[in-house]
Amino acid sequence: MPGGRLTHGDRTQIAVWLAEGLGYAEIGRRLGRPTSTISREVARNSAGAYLADAAQQAAGHRARRRKPARPAADGQPAEADFVDRFAGLLAATGMPRMTSRVFVCLLTADTSGLTSADLVRALQVSPASVSKSIGYLEDMELVVRHQDPGRRRERYLIDDDVWLRAWQADTGAHGQLATAAHEGIEIFGAATAAGARLRRMGQFFARLSEQMSGSTLAEPIVYDALTVIAALVHVSRPCTVDRLATALEWPNERVTAALDAIQCKPALADPLALHPTAPGTYTLIARPDRLSPAQRNALTPPR
Template structure:
């Protein structure tokens, strides 16, 4: 796997990959580079929509000459390579990219709390994008919404209990699917091929979710 700084040719290939709509992970695979290298390169040089390989190469040369010190994570805008790596993992598991970015930014904040305005500024996106993302996170139990009476605004918070609540919500939704499958089996007839298939699938989901809930309840004290 190549190491060291990206070459100018690699930067042109990154730009081509972005233009083709490829993910950071796919671009990284084609260049035989870590995904974090690609995400960091793009985020530091205009983002996916504004990335220009020639300007990115020149900016890297200038930074190397200056030897500018890095700022602490808490003072920098979004774009740290570790953050981008976690975002890519969340996206690969099915979470929308903007939702993943908001979630990771909250997870890595000092106290796990940010206002919508803070998220908008750090992620450099529109308030509407942040609103859609946090609403989805709240819906699935990853984040809770609190009211700050002093600043008269909502604060979005994530803590260790969020992991438990997200599992409970996911389990409940999957259990609803299991029950729907069993109800459909009755409509088709439990002895029909379709009915038997639905009963087996529903029973499987029902038992797996039962085990998951018991495990979550048993290990919940680890979060406190």
């Protein structure tokens, strides 16, 4: 498991990948281990060539010579093991390994949180390492600090709104990337290779932003919007609000609200887009960012 001791299977894979010419960093990535773990393992157990069986035997001898490891601070190895495994998964997403361990400790703490001393004791690391990790997590708005009642020390905890804040932060960043991509298309030109790459990037992040953004639309409005979309697809030509209201047997206000919902939430009609052809008249067209200029030209019949 990531963060635990290398197994015989791990060492067999290391031997195979070394023979294939892979570097320590790539081997570490495949095993979910730091590069330093792989380089140290090979340095310790190579005598001309790295052999899995010999490395496993040498590791066994070293383990028997070591003093027994100190138990986890809370005396519950299963919980300490979970922290290490979960931290390994977070580290694989790009979060620093030590920061991942601090985060998981706080995630699994009780509602009062933990102090810096608690984290140092639980993780058996230096106060400086904890302080640096806390700063990283605070910058990401994943951790908040509170004054310990009646004492001068501070406690760190993960509050109930952390996931909403993280979600909103990602949504805003995705929207900014989509906007920047569209600006790049205007600068480099839609027909250039850079423009094509930026178009695909903009499409991806625009969809991601739309899907992740919070919607204030009530569920019945969304249902009405989908019904109006189906009606416009069926009629296949511009249609007025009055005609839609008559056909659907709805009041005009309900149709207008559904059309407004589609305009506020374009992802509802994706891959189509609502297009006003005249005041109070609408039709559906292919969403502009779904097709490149070359694709549109190829699909346009010759005159």
